[in-house]
Amino acid sequence: MTPSNDFLDTVFHHARTANAFTNAPVAPALLRQAYDIAKMGPTSMNTQPARYVFLTTKEAKARLIPALSPGNVDKALQAPVIAIVATDTRFYEFMSIVFPHNPNATALFEGNAALASGTASRNxxxxxxxxxVAARALGLDCGPMSGFDMARVNEEFFPDGRWLANYLINLGYGDKSKLFSRSPRLTFEQATVVL
Incomplete structure (x- = not known):
């Protein structure tokens, strides 16, 4: 089944990185819906190590602001939601739930720190x-950001060290008047090898 052009336009062709947002709020139910769609995507051994902290209040955002690069402060404050995307370093504790047909799955990761770390990071x-992709499909605009002090975010939000920050996503309804021109993408020939 081929996806519709409208869907591809919404999720990829016309979707853009949002750098500014309107003041329209994002309903918590929409965040849940995006998560419930995204969790269905494949990860190796169904590990699902991605975790999210959704900052929706001024007080919550204020805790993040000192860790942001100066160029990211205004756009983050303007976004109705900032998602801290984190990785659960002990994702394998859920393996009996998410990969029940292999009773040895937890032990596989628990006894191999390098395997657990690599699996958590990639997946x-x-x-x-x-x-x-799910957020875009539901009509939200996204602004992923990596300009922040990861150690400060981890200290502020994840002091026990179980979850570790990966990157941030500003979420909301983008202000189309402040979009940058789309940057070029590499061609198939530049980015692939077919053997």
Whole structure:
């Protein structure tokens, strides 16, 4: 089944990184809906290590602002929601739930720190990419950001060290008048090899 052109336009072709937002609020139910769609995307061994902290109040955002690069402060404050995308370093504690047909799955990761760390990093990022696609499909605009002090975010929001910050996503309804021109993308020939 081929996706409709409208869907592809919404999620990819016409979707843009939002740098400014309107003041329209984002309903908490919409965040839940985006998560419930994104969690269905495949991750290796169904590990699902992506975690999210949604900052929706001025007080919550104020805790993040000192960790942001100066160029990201205004756009973050303007966004109705800032998502801290994190990775659960002990995702494997849920393996009996998410991968029940392999009773040894937890032990596989629990006894191998390098495997657990690599799996968490790759699949946490992969899972959160599904979240961006789901949010766009539901009509939200997204502004992913990596300009922040990760250690400060971890200290402020994840002091126990179980979850670790990966990147941030500003969420809301973008102000189309403040979009930048789309930057070029690499061609198929530049980015791929077919063997």
């Amino acid at each position: 946490g990022t992969l899972g959160s990419a599904y979240f961006i």
